[in-house]
Amino acid sequence: MILVIAEQREGKLNRASWEAMAAAQQAGGPVKVALLGSGDEPLAAELAAAEAAEVIVVDAAALGEYTADGQVAALAILIEQEQPGHVFFAHTYQTRDFAPVLATRLGRSLITDVTAIRQESGAMVFVRPVFQGKLNADVTAEGPAPHLVTIQIGAYRGDAAVRGASPAAIRKVEIAVDAAAVRQKPEAPFKEAKQAVDLSQAERIVAIGRGIKGQEHLKLAEDLAKAMGAEIAASRPICDSGWLPMDRQIGSSGQTVAPKLYVALGISGAIQHLVGMKGSKTIVAINKDPEAPIFEIADFGIAGDLFEVVPAMIAELNK
Amino acid sequence: MDRETLEVDVLIVGGGPAGMSAALRLAQLQKAQGGEPLAIAVLEKAREAGAHMLSGAMLDPSALRELIPDFKEKGAPVASEVHHEHVYFLTKNSKVPFPITPPPLQNHGNYVISLNRFVKWMSGLVEAEGIDLFAGFPASEVLYDGDRVVGVRTRDQGIDKHGAKKSTFEAGVEIRAKVTILCDGVRGNLTKAVVRRLALDEGRQPQLYAIGLKELWEVPKDRIKAGTVVHTLGYPLKREEFGGGFLYAMPDGVVSVGFVTGLDYRDPMFDPHLTFQHFKQHPAIAAILQGGQMVRYGAKALPEGGWHTIPRVYADGLLIAGDAGGFVNSMRLKGIHLAMRTGMLAAETAYEAIRARDTSAARLWKYEERIDASEVRRELYPVRNVHQSFGYGLVPGLMYSGLSLVTGGWWLKDPMPAHAGFDRMAEIAEYYGEHKLDVDAPVRPVKVDRQLTFDKLTNVHHSGTRHTEDQPSHLIVYDTNICSTRCRVEYGNPCTRFCPANVYEMVDAGDGTKRLQINASNCVHCKTCDIMDPYQVIDWVPPEGGGGPQYDGM
Ligand SMILES: Cc1cc2nc3c(=O)[nH]c(=O)nc-3n(C[C@H](O)[C@H](O)[C@H](O)COP(=O)(O)OP(=O)(O)OC[C@H]3O[C@@H](n4cnc5c(N)ncnc54)[C@H](O)[C@@H]3O)c2cc1C
Ligand SMILES: Cc1cc2nc3c(=O)[nH]c(=O)nc-3n(C[C@H](O)[C@H](O)[C@H](O)COP(=O)(O)OP(=O)(O)OC[C@H]3O[C@@H](n4cnc5c(N)ncnc54)[C@H](O)[C@@H]3O)c2cc1C
Ligand code: SF4
Numbered sequence: 001m002i003l004v005i006a007e008q009r010e011g012k013l014n015r016a017s018w019e020a021m022a023a024a025q026q027a028g029g030p031v032k033v034a035l036l037g038s039g040d041e042p043l044a045a046e047l048a049a050a051e052a053a054e055v056i057v058v059d060a061a062a063l064g065e066y067t068a069d070g071q072v073a074a075l076a077i078l079i080e081q082e083q084p085g086h087v088f089f090a091h092t093y094q095t096r097d098f099a100p101v102l103a104t105r106l107g108r109s110l111i112t113d114v115t116a117i118r119q120e121s122g123a124m125v126f127v128r129p130v131f132q133g134k135l136n137a138d139v140t141a142e143g144p145a146p147h148l149v150t151i152q153i154g155a156y157r158g159d160a161a162v163r164g165a166s167p168a169a170i171r172k173v174e175i176a177v178d179a180a181a182v183r184q185k186p187e188a189p190f191k192e193a194k195q196a197v198d199l200s201q202a203e204r205i206v207a208i209g210r211g212i213k214g215q216e217h218l219k220l221a222e223d224l225a226k227a228m229g230a231e232i233a234a235s236r237p238i239c240d241s242g243w244l245p246m247d248r249q250i251g252s253s254g255q256t257v258a259p260k261l262y263v264a265l266g267i268s269g270a271i272q273h274l275v276g277m278k279g280s281k282t283i284v285a286i287n288k289d290p291e292a293p294i295f296e297i298a299d300f301g302i303a304g305d306l307f308e309v310v311p312a313m314i315a316e317l318n319k
Numbered sequence: 320m321d322r323e324t325l326e327v328d329v330l331i332v333g334g335g336p337a338g339m340s341a342a343l344r345l346a347q348l349q350k351a352q353g354g355e356p357l358a359i360a361v362l363e364k365a366r367e368a369g370a371h372m373l374s375g376a377m378l379d380p381s382a383l384r385e386l387i388p389d390f391k392e393k394g395a396p397v398a399s400e401v402h403h404e405h406v407y408f409l410t411k412n413s414k415v416p417f418p419i420t421p422p423p424l425q426n427h428g429n430y431v432i433s434l435n436r437f438v439k440w441m442s443g444l445v446e447a448e449g450i451d452l453f454a455g456f457p458a459s460e461v462l463y464d465g466d467r468v469v470g471v472r473t474r475d476q477g478i479d480k481h482g483a484k485k486s487t488f489e490a491g492v493e494i495r496a497k498v499t500i501l502c503d504g505v506r507g508n509l510t511k512a513v514v515r516r517l518a519l520d521e522g523r524q525p526q527l528y529a530i531g532l533k534e535l536w537e538v539p540k541d542r543i544k545a546g547t548v549v550h551t552l553g554y555p556l557k558r559e560e561f562g563g564g565f566l567y568a569m570p571d572g573v574v575s576v577g578f579v580t581g582l583d584y585r586d587p588m589f590d591p592h593l594t595f596q597h598f599k600q601h602p603a604i605a606a607i608l609q610g611g612q613m614v615r616y617g618a619k620a621l622p623e624g625g626w627h628t629i630p631r632v633y634a635d636g637l638l639i640a641g642d643a644g645g646f647v648n649s650m651r652l653k654g655i656h657l658a659m660r661t662g663m664l665a666a667e668t669a670y671e672a673i674r675a676r677d678t679s680a681a682r683l684w685k686y687e688e689r690i691d692a693s694e695v696r697r698e699l700y701p702v703r704n705v706h707q708s709f710g711y712g713l714v715p716g717l718m719y720s721g722l723s724l725v726t727g728g729w730w731l732k733d734p735m736p737a738h739a740g741f742d743r744m745a746e747i748a749e750y751y752g753e754h755k756l757d758v759d760a761p762v763r764p765v766k767v768d769r770q771l772t773f774d775k776l777t778n779v780h781h782s783g784t785r786h787t788e789d790q791p792s793h794l795i796v797y798d799t800n801i802c803s804t805r806c807r808v809e810y811g812n813p814c815t816r817f818c819p820a821n822v823y824e825m826v827d828a829g830d831g832t833k834r835l836q837i838n839a840s841n842c843v844h845c846k847t848c849d850i851m852d853p854y855q856v857i858d859w860v861p862p863e864g865g866g867g868p869q870y871d872g873m
Contacts, residue, residue, distance in 0.1 A: 210826075213827075213829075214829055236788075236838075237826075237836070240836075240838070246788065246789060249788075252780070252785075253785070253786075253788050253840060254788075270776045270777075271776065271777050271780045272776065272780055
């Protein structure tokens with residue numbers, strides 16, 4: 001059995017939880033989903049739509065606000081009770097915060113940032129990138145079950161998670177977490193930048209590069225993004241000059257994204273940018289240099305001046 | 320600001336072959352002589368030992384044999400002994416073998432190694448001795464008490480681009496020591512500062528440097544026999560330029576290929592990275608690499624001035640070893656064994672001085688005495704004028720190098736006069752005549768196919784370089800106006816060419832002029848800009864701990 005740990009914050013499910021679910025379903029075998037928190041009925045109902053053996057809601061006062069210690073204490077007990085073969089997580093910031101501690105607490109192996117799974121003579125073989133994505137390594141877990149696995153964001157498609165014919169059963173379990181054992185005191189959540197965004201959640205992205213020439217032309221890209229219902233992102237030089245905040249940078253030192261549609265405006269396609277977006281479903285590139293490497297991975301390429309092409313696109317979209 | 324302090328007896332800055340050898344030697348002396356155990360610490364800026372190591376590398380095992388006689392039993396990664404040697408003079412399309420391998424290039428009995436693996440292995444031995452190795456902690460400043468060196472300060476961590484403290488801020492630590500051994504490598508930032516402040520280079524010649532670019536390749540296993548080494552002279556360098564190529568074969572089809580050029584070239588449009596690409600395209604080299612895959616890239620400078628450029632390597636509380644002191648035999652392109660040996664001699668001197676409770680310059684002077692009586696001088700003195708002689712061109716240089724073997728290095732004017740490398744760079748108008756040159760386009764372009772030849776950015780990706788992006792630039796350019804005004808006209812912004820990692824770019828300022836853009840997080844810590852910038856306005860300072868290349872297998 002694979003136990004998928006769903007993640008929520010302030011009453012909203014993290015989209016990547018569905019991706020972890022899809023990964024578990026495709027890996028084969030029965031799947032259960034667990035949701036930690038207090039008073040999360042609507043979210044449990046949302047999860048119950050999935051093809052799963054059951055949805056386990058773990059209710060404990062100490063889980064009201066996320067803390068690594070609370071999460072680890074509750075999950076250690078839950079895993080002990082459920083005896084899964086594998087525990088799957090989405091490779092989110094929150095998972096990264098506590099999963100290593102949990103693995104150490106349980107004395108079990110942890111395989112992180114997994115991009116694919118296959119079965120080989122009865123065992124699961126996990127594929128994960130190494131050397132900044134240059135190589136893929138095949139990894140198998142050692143030691144007794146359960147094995148802990150985190151799934152790279154964007155590696156699986158959330159909408160590929162199979163929905164059940166009828167809602168899965170929801171079961172509540174009470175787990176006593178000793179509040180005194182929680183050493184962290186969460187403060188009110190704050191956002192580093194005013195508009196901190198998690199671009200990994202965006203379905204469409206318009207990304208701009210140095211071809212945009214000046215900050216005053218940003219509006220053009222923003223108009224296109226608006227017309228498409230897309231988020232705006234950029235290559236490093238743009239964020240470096242402060243034209244956009246750093247959290248909108250895509251690439252090896254920025255975010256990794258895999259939206260359905262990625263439109264690159266005036267981006268040359270340096271390898272450090274490509275590694276952050278090559279998983280996008282459809283890539284459209286507009287660049288006036290037909291030799292630009294971005295065209296090597298683009299599904300649709302327009303070799304032309306973005307200042308001519310983009311206004312035409314906006315006009316067409318707004319029709 | 321409140322800073323933590325740590326007190327040790329001996330502080331070693333830099334965990335390369337020099338620093339690791341110093342640490343091991345101290346542990347050995349400690350074991351042999353007993354007494355109150357010494358507190359020893361090693362600081363290394365790389366996240367893990369060896370990560371910033373880049374070398375050829377052919378190891379002359381003489382110092383290793385002395386330091387760790389049972390190195391083979393201890394599993395030293397020295398897999399392939401040198402079997403076949405070739406030295407070629409290259410012209411554009413052909414190669415002329417040297418009839419005999421000149422003695423300084425003879426390598427029988429030497430090993431082809433990865434310095435990254437070798438140093439990682441040494442770090443295991445160091446830690447097994449209970450010595451604290453602080454990886455990921457760059458030293459940013461030397462601490463003084465008057466003119467006495469009393470330790471170093473590590474860099475503050477967690478400062479954003481604009482100089483404000485982030486939530487992750489951690490103040491640097493002051494490490495105080497009775498003796499500080501600087502092993503911070505070629506153009507080490509601490510050595511540079513201390514040499515200036517204490518005028519340790521008084522009466523010495525200016526140091527000369529070279530830059531080496533290197534790639535690691537995987538080629539079909541039967542292509543070239545492990546232990547084969549190739550050195551080249553000539554193409555693609557011009558006659559006035561000092562340097563050459565190398566190709567060393569390791570087991571399992573792993574090939575180390577690189578190109579070294581003196582940082583005293585005259586042509587302001589010279590580009591070491593493009594030169595390396597031209598070198599790989601030469602039929603003699605391409606034949607070996609064709610069909611293989613480039614797996615790593617990196618670059619690093621090395622000191623090549625030799626004996627007369629070595630500064631005074633001791634002061635109150637201070638010793639300098641390895642590349643930091645300039646202990647490299649440029650004729651053999653070898654410095655590892657000299658770094659190891661000077662590290663060992665420094666350790667012996669420091670140990671004795673601490674036991675004698677006198678770590679003043681008057682006592683530490685013994686280090687120089689030890690060097691003079693050792694293999695280091697016996698090896699470096701006879702070749703003391705080699706790189707300087709190449710300042711007169713390839714042919715005179717070769718003649719001199721040959722002659723020096725006969726005369727013991729004696730020359731009419733000894734030491735041979737030399738200029739700092741950056742001083743030799745000619746201005747565009749002088750070198751190219753009056754005609755207008757497009758300084759943004761290469762003079763000898765190369766077609767990049769991303770199989771045999773690469774652009775800088777793709778190469779840098781294969782150096783594994785990473786830095787926290789939100790930090791102040793660690794390349795400090797004191798006057799950026801000069802870039803768009805004087806430098807553009809006089810030298811055509813040579814930093815955009817000599818930097819092997821595309822850190823410096825001249826971009827449109829929006830008003831028809833250009834401005835300098837510094838991509839500090841691309842930096843592979845080669846130190847070339849600090850050395851070669853014609854106005855000497857660039858200072859390389861260490862970035863936040865752990866930042867830099869990841870030279871696995873280099
Ligand atoms: C360690 C390291 C980490 C890095 N991390 C990242 C990262 O996370 N993200 C990232 O993006 N980069 C990163 N980089 C930088 C990367 O190597 C490139 O420098 C960068 O991606 C280039 O950005 P660009 O494509 O916007 O600019 P350029 O390479 O300058 O490309 C601009 C493009 O715009 C085109 N253009 C110009 N005018 C027009 C016009 N009018 N219409 C259409 N096209 C036009 C040009 O033909 C050109 O292709 C990193 C580099 C290193 C070394
Ligand atoms: C391309 C190339 C080819 C070469 N080929 C050969 C060869 O075939 N054979 C040979 O014998 N030699 C060769 N050399 C020379 C040899 O690599 C050097 O002489 C040798 O590495 C010097 O050792 P070192 O310990 O003095 O310095 P390094 O090896 O440079 O080590 C210095 C260490 O100090 C660290 N450091 C620097 N500053 C700080 C700071 N502020 N705080 C903390 N840590 C710091 C660095 O990260 C590094 O780990 C070659 C060099 C190059 C560049
Ligand atoms: S910025 Fe300077 S030290 Fe860094 S890679 Fe470029 S030339 Fe070398």
